[in-house]
Amino acid sequence: MFELSPAELDAVLLSLKVSLWAVGISLPIGIATAWVLARLEFPGKTLLDALIHVPLVLPPVVVGYLLLLLLGRNGYIGGWLYENFNISVTFSWQGAAVAAAVMAFPLMVRAIRLSIEAIDTRLEQAALTLGARPLEVFITITLPLTGSGIVVGMILAFARALGEFGATITFVSAIPGETTTLPISLYTLSQIPGEEPGAIRLVILSLIVAFVAMFAAEVMARRIRRRISGA
């Protein structure tokens, strides 16, 4: 049977941890951004829209390099964070999560934005006339009705994060046990002559993880959609 070596198990767990964190970080920002794009009109909206979608079309290595420039210990933001808070995300799993989050962000925003745009704003008006404050309206009406879009966005983001490779390896490199997610472990093994059997095992493992994750996500999405539509 298929027994996992400690290194393989680590890679699986790390992949899951990094992806979940990536989804977790991008979710609140993603919902806020999607709402802004769906509901507000302001100068520079097209620019913001383009900026958010840029990671979709840029080579991931460019995104990774940009992250290095911005968040690296000598970077514009990273340097400031390090000096003032002693925080550094480079060459750590947190960095991998940031890279995955950035790459997954546009997919998440897109899904949530579409579902916010599909909400009948007249329902929100009705809630206002019943005495709900605007924030309450958002929490009790807008958010639940966006539910299926949020789930889809999370699944897409999770899937994208699970497969993230280019930006991650550029930004946080391949540090054993710290940033060696499944794809990065596989890449590392594939560079070593004679490690084909190990590489194949990781390929199979990746297939299983991807399949199980997507299956679970679909089950969850169905359940939530059913709860919202009441069907």
Added chain:
Amino acid sequence: MSLSVDLRTSLGAFTVNAQFDSSGSTTALFGKSGAGKTSIVQMIAGLIRPQIGRIIIGEHTVFDNARNIDIPAHQRRVGYVFQDARLFPHMSVRRNLDYGHRRRGGGDFSPTFDDVVDVLAIAPLLDRRTHLLSGGECQRVAIGRALLSGPRVLLMDEPLASLDETLKAEIIPFIVQVQEEFRLPIVYVSHSVNEVLKLADTMVLLADGAVAAVGAVEEVMNRPDLVRITDTGDAGTVIPVRVTATDDTFGIATVTFKGGEFLVPITGLQTGGSLRLHVRARDVSLALKKPENVSVLNIFEGTVTSVSNNNQPQMDISIDVGGTIIWSQITQKSVLDLKIAPGRRVFAMVKAVAIDPPVTQS
């Protein structure tokens, strides 16, 4: 309660310029579609911001641009019943009702959950999902949700317009019930004479965003020149009558007014009840001699008091029948042929079947 509205606002190419005061218990905003009815209630509710004006509900000024008052919608305490119900699809009927109830302001009007559910007969629906409700059930739940929020005024924006005739007839008694049980001031938007006659006591007639007339329903309705702007063909006379006899064999009731008696094909009336008859001007024809051997059941002798001279093919003639004015619309040709002029004695004829089966009986 009094409602005082004074609004000047352009919404794109359309301008609302409406001033009216009402102290009626149910005020109808009446006019054809596009007259600005919905815009005005949305401004009362705070869903559209007027550019210039003042809105006072009871003693609460909710908007006054001169004094920089603009109470946000969620603090205005208006119960808004939308044409399309707008129940929350992700909540059961009970949670929809609770949504308003939990946020009630603790004001003068604060009905209990059970009372509202009773009056609207929605107890069997409480645990249903909203998409399983019929159109009529949706509106009853929507009315209940608005009532439970404890509003100062209930705004009903064509609540029956998307229902078919049978359903309308089913819902109207519930609205009457709400009026009687809860005594909450209501602003009722409609383009249906029938609904206005059944439900309202005060009427604001709107045309092109402006107020054409304000007053008691009978008063405004009995101005065919004004009602004609609504293009409904409903211009005519509203006559308060009392039921004096019913005849179940023919399904005909006798109703009495100051000038005489009407025979109307309305069943289910109680002797002694009072109601408003609506007689369209175009359903009233005139004769100089008392017609004999005709099928028309209602013939009244009266004196012409006015002849409109608006140079159109049709003319409005008012006839005084024993102190009650009845309007007739006939062609200019007939006016000339019959030499109809103020002071002339005429016989006004109204087919019984032309009279709408109304109307609230109280």
